[in-house]
Amino acid sequence: MLVATPAIFPILTQRSYAQTSQTQAAQLQQLIDLGLQQTQQRQPLQAIETLKQALAIAQSIPSREGEAFVNLGLGLNYNRSGQPQAALNFYHQAVRYFQEVNERILEAATLNSIGGVYRQIGQPQEALTYFQQALPIRREVSDRATEATTLHNIGAVYGDIGKPQEALTYLQQALPIRREVSDRAREAATLYNIGLVYRDIGEPQKAIDNLEKALKITLEIRAGLAQENRQQFLQNNRAISVALVDLLIDENRPDQAFKWHHLATTFDLADYSHLIDAQVINPPAQKLIDQWNENHERLKLLYAEVDNNWTPELSQQINELQAGNSQIAEDIARQYPEVAELFETTPQDLENLRENIAPGTLVIQPVLLTNISEVPDAIALFMVSRDQKAIVKKTPINPSEFDGILTEYRAQLENHNSENFDRNQELLYDYLIRPIEADIAAHSPEKLAIIATGKLRYIPFKTLYDNQRNQHLIEKYPIHYLTRISARRQLRTNTTSSPRVLAFGNPQPSPFDTPGAEQEARQVTEIFSGEYWVREEATRDRFQNDSPRFNILHLANPICFQANGCPGLGLGANQILFAHGETFNIADIGLLGLNQTNLVVLSGGFPTGMETESEGGGLVAIAYLFERAGADAVIASLWNAEDNTTLLIMTEFYENVKQGMTKAEALRQAKLTFAQEGIHPFYWSPLILIGDGGSF
Template identity: 25%
Template sequence: MRDRKLSLTVLITLILTVSQPIANLPPLFEASQVLAQTPADRKAEADRLLQQGNEQLQISQVQAALQSWQQALIIYREIKDRKGEGNTLVAQGVAYLFLGDNASAIASLEQGLVIARETNNQDLEKIAEESLQYAKNRSPRRVEADRLLAQGMEQHKISQFEAALQSFQQALIIYREIKDRVGEAATLGNLGLTYSYVGDYAKAIEYQQQALAITREIKDRQNEGLTLGNLGIAYSFLGDYSKAIEYYQQSLAIAREIKDRQNEGQILDNLGNAYSSLGDYSKVIEYYQQSLAIAREIKDRKGEGLTLGNLGIAYRKLGDYTKAIEYYQQSLAIAREFKDRNSEGAALGNLGLAYSYLGDYAKAIEYQQQSLAIAREIKNRLGEGQSLSNLGLVYQESGKLTEAETTLRTAIEVLESLREQLGKNDSYKVSIFEEQARTYRTLQQVLIAQNKTKEALEISERGRSRAFVELLTSRLSDKNIDQIPEKPTLSLLQQSAKQQNATLVEYSIIYDSFKIQGKQETQESELYIWVIKPTGEVTFRKADLKPLWQKENTTLDKLVTTSRNFIGATSTPFRGGIIPRENPDKSKAKQKFQQLHKLLIEPIADLLPKQETEKVIFIPQSSLFLVPFPALQDADGKYLIEKHTILTSPSIQVLDFTHKQKQRIGTKPIEGKDTLIVGNPTMPFLAPKIGETPQQLTPLPGAEQEAIAISKLLKAEPLIGKKATIATVVQRLPQARFVHLATHGLFDDIQGLNSGIALTPSGKDDGLLTASEILDLKLNAELVVLSACDTGRGRLTGDGVIGLSRSLISAGVPSVLVSLWSVPDTPTALLMTEFYQNLQKNPDKAQALRQAMLTTMKKSPNPVNWAAFTLIGEAE
């Protein structure tokens, strides 16, 4: 392995740090920096290009580095500077090694070696010899693996994450085949970073942990430190900043131990980012200042520019806009010095934001327009979308509503084009949409300010469940190609209300920037509400959310949580533990549910149907997905379920798809031969948290009695205990028209697709049927009832709830009945039995659920016993 020292020092360091500067570059680069000091104009230009190539290599821009060096080489040859020519040729050779281009690497290195010997440059000669030896000894398989690795890095850099993952996976197979542990660790680290960027944090951590184990096994302290830093990045994406800080501190200790100043500076920057997310700005600025000092000490101008920009963001968040602008200007100067157009555009955009906070809209617009021009020039579509979004925001704040509307509509077109490039990968689309949701909200505000309420409804609908709608479009298509769904026009939304013969209520939570104690903070501002009647009539109303945080020191999210807490609702997330709650308090629960009723229902109460049998379908957003709408109480204490028949849906367009699924399946009377019923499986052992000892889930005798009772009603044979294996259930699911699963449910609020239903393990599985596994099925069930805890929960995103209900609808089910908390055993058995008795008399599922709730309420008045279940999709 000693003959591969150069590769390990340079190639793998680069690979493990896709988004970070490279530390400990070999003497080649140090030598080139020393040589770039003479004053002659042409030589100075060549030396600048050589240095620029070094800087580009440090941030993984290998192709750009090669272009810089090729320009430098032309000048060095023109002025007959043999030392500069030699340095550049060897630099090119090493870069070609990164790219897996062995032939070009050897050609360039051989020329560089001749010049190194001629000029008696021993350091350069040594590097050229080692590089050549490595290049000539590389097997074709290793060359291919290195090429794939470099290809993946380039794809990651331009946000082609799916392609990058494929390249890395192919490289990993080869590295393992040829037993290259260093290449394996590098590829695992890259996979981890890319999975962080696409929102699959469980895989990100898994791959980084594997990379960490290898770096420790081969005693590679430098890359051990880098991998620990990457684990910190993964936990930062998860929002677990304390864990991120823990990993960053371990990485920092190694960087200091081995005197890796460049990575030390990067980790200090990451620590600043983590503390910024925690709002601890004294530590933020302390870490950024330390990082800045290191960047200046080692003359890392690129790193200096990055940290200056971060300091600007920190001071902007502190409300010190003058200081923020000062740092942004310094960051901008460095970006221009290196002709780094991407960083220049980012700095200009930040300056625009700072000036908008100062109320200097003319300057803000000017800077945002410059940022936009650069993004378009360098064909940075993501940057273009962000610049357009920011420019639209400034137009809005300055009262230029027409310009704001035009700009924001263009921004949305750009952002949606980015989603289209992700192909069929649903998880990537969900992840990227989280970053885009603000633009849809801003456009809604602009339209409402112009009294364009119907157009605002179209944008509200367009700004939710997009990935879900695209997934359903693809699933319902007969062609095996990506299908772009129709944009939700007003006529389509009205048509959906008519098809459902229901009143649709769509909510949109609007946020604004407010100056609080001298700092600019984002807070809830208003709740937009649209009501579409079965006739197609559309009415807009709104509720003021500012008093929640201005007067009551709470938020809508907290209000939803406390209302659930006071009825004694608990939840058991997949990641372990019971979500903390208050002791049940009937009077406080009533107060909270009445407060929610005042915000959500009172503004539109006169628009809701008068007949209690007429359906109301609520389209929630964010924390409103956790609201038990049936339990909301009016001023007289009357529950909403007593007045209305209630359903929910992630969006109006999803309703259109569930309607099409229902047409595909048709309607049949509920019969035993078409029914799959599961009750109280032999519970699996599951680890409540990563690293903990698995424990068996507790049996549910009430669920068993429930399944037996329903089976008698429907004349079906239930799967009880050992019979309810995953293999048996999955085999029978595609043929079943009615599915009832009475067991434990577990939700994962970080990785929604890990949410699952507990079944009997068969030895080859863990006994958990996950949302991810259901997503891959093709079902023909008219109704699936998940009579278990928290089956309506999961990861809350701008695309809705990522969990079991979404997967079931995607798999072809038009009606899904799920729960919003850990349901009590005995009352749930009563409610479900009543539900099926009602369903046998009347095929209207929403009516059957309403009557079952009213019956259960009489025997168990606390809403925790009867209000947890929500019907998503079709009522009939």
């Protein structure tokens, strides 16, 4: 089924209700305003209750005009709450009134909404009837934005009933109007639908061209989204990326499929940097970024006017501001390549990406192509190395079963008393490794680098278990994670023979006294030369001033990775606690200049759970901020690890590094005995290495 453009709910302005008391009129207007606010915030159940109260007042006044407006709002919210028949009842009552009083704009809006509900419940001919009634009215009132909406919806219905040429006719009429009125989000929706029609009639190149244009637009839009709008936007537009990647795989273009999905992965990280206003050390670059952000805020306000107050002048204003901001983004990318990823919406050639994969490393990226009605549910497993082009294997999957396994396994990992976790270890190996294990073996990699997205970020791949050979994945290969493959960040070629460490632990005064963190900080500096600061001497000034001089930063301080803060620690999101209650915001880490830093260890972190994935944060996003600041790699914990085991693993890790092992192999060897002896993975698997897995 093609995607319909959502109905536009008109702004209900202050009305004049004849022959009513001022008190009733005011109360009615207040309830309508509150219902509209709840509707805009996508709170349909609350909006229904509010609008029911408004309806009773409108009927008692009586005010047929107010009643019609309320019926329109009730129709929209009943539909959103999964009650289409109730929605149709209220819509029909509203449209009758609008027809009686010749309120043509609202009549057309309601007819379009009725068509949308009929399409949703599988009655396409009824949907066409109402869309086609709405179209001439929208042309009559010269409402270009909503004319494009109805044209798009008619095209979508023709696609549903197997009439692709008719679908293209209407969609291609909608597209130039979308561009004329600068409605970029809906332009992407129309391009997406055109792409699906071309795919289904056997014209894959035209399908790919349109899907790529649609994805590029959605990436440009989401770069400036406010956090409260982000989740809904991503849910609405995820289909574009999934359909494009799926089609490219089917057309045997794995390189192209990988680079587009990789761009979307990188954009998740850049998007997070925008959301938390991450800073950069270069003042001219930061000035341009601030200017870009300011322009994008202005664009968001202008976009909000398109639905209800479109004029040619508004469209011109939007286009000029868009062009100016695009030029700023190009200037930033050209002049300051270290922050270019924050603004790129065109994928890098895979050859450029492969040059920055370390020799002997095989990159694996699982991609879930699921829960999109236009695409069969599958999981795609990409493999990319420095010396060979991308390989991909796609296998069918049941999304709910797979999600259930992930969720249950994560809960089992966090509970050291859990049992029967071995079954999920085996199932996940069969999903994520078994289909490509022969390809992995053919590469003979020195180490595996995993690029994980979504809930997969919260599962330690090292624990996956091959029940045919009775081995964990960690027993076969060293494993580390990558945030993405950077086309600009050059691999470090010079090694450090004697790395120096700056360690902090147990800052005081604090509600928490963690002597184990003090021991951890001391022990690190017994292995490597350097400095450690604990209790009252673990100050923020020392961290800010001294960090650039050291190769290893080891922070055994309380750190909050939770998107909504850590009230139990007294910390806000992404804050590190130092002595005397002072905090450091990780969003400012780019101001320190960590270009000499080989490794950052965040052993005191309060980790995120799977539920925070919708916010785009988590350890991978934090690691990305440190990478942008110059650090090569980050070690952090997926859950609150047991102190004694963590201390043993980190101590052996540093000893192994001192003996010349790569970071990935050093961490593997530090954990291997625990895995081989059947110790519960709660103890040994939470610490993960994100970033460069090579030597110091």
